[in-house]
Amino acid sequence: MATQFARPVTFDEAQYRQEQTLKNRRFGLQLWRLANGIVFVFFIFANYLMRSVQATWPPEGIARADALIPTLFTIAMLVSWLPTRLTQASIRKDDHVALVRNIATVIGLGILFLIGVGLMWRQLTPGNAYSSIYYAMLGFHAVHVLVGIVLFGVVWSQHINYSKEGYWGIEAASVFWQFVVLMWIFFYLVLYII
Numbered sequence: 001m002a003t004q005f006a007r008p009v010t011f012d013e014a015q016y017r018q019e020q021t022l023k024n025r026r027f028g029l030q031l032w033r034l035a036n037g038i039v040f041v042f043f044i045f046a047n048y049l050m051r052s053v054q055a056t057w058p059p060e061g062i063a064r065a066d067a068l069i070p071t072l073f074t075i076a077m078l079v080s081w082l083p084t085r086l087t088q089a090s091i092r093k094d095d096h097v098a099l100v101r102n103i104a105t106v107i108g109l110g111i112l113f114l115i116g117v118g119l120m121w122r123q124l125t126p127g128n129a130y131s132s133i134y135y136a137m138l139g140f141h142a143v144h145v146l147v148g149i150v151l152f153g154v155v156w157s158q159h160i161n162y163s164k165e166g167y168w169g170i171e172a173a174s175v176f177w178q179f180v181v182l183m184w185i186f187f188y189l190v191l192y193i194i
Contacts (some may be wrong), residue, residue, distance in 0.1 A: 021141070043140060047190050065192065079109060100159055154169070
């Protein structure tokens with residue numbers, strides 16, 4: 001009777017290594033989000049410090065940036081969150097057609113947002129504290145959007161290599177993009193609402 005419960009335990013070292021690698025990658029991505037989030041918070045804090053030493057914000061004689069154009073492109077950025085989430089859902093179903101469509105949508109909305117950044121950039125006259133922090137924050141975020149577009153471009157070009165069993169690149173690009181969308185919400189509030 002006791003022998004029927006004593007089955008040999010099999011250990012699949014390759015599967016163990018694969019699972020550990022994925023855990024390490026996810027942990028590394030979380031550390032990156034934390035570190036990069038701190039840099040975004042730094043820019044928000046720098047904006048606050050610059051505002052606190054001014055009698056008015058923006059300083060007298062400088063027009064506040066119009067919020068209409070940024071609001072329209074913020075909507076595009078927020079909308080891009082949904083196809084980003086759907087990329088992971090698509091690959092979990094091994095639906096490469098939906099995966100490619102969702103990636104193309106994210107890339108398209110990212111490019112649209114960068115066009116919006118160009119329009120936002122032109123709203124201000126350079127050479128003052130208000131425009132300096134504005135340009136720094138907008139430029140920092142635009143670089144992240146560009147990197148996200150490149151990441152999704154790489155995933156798109158290699159989509160055939162992913163399956164529901166292995167899709168780390170898609171997961172990493174999606175997490176990166178969701179982080180970029182979240183940080184833009186904070187930047188948008190600081191630059192145009194508060």
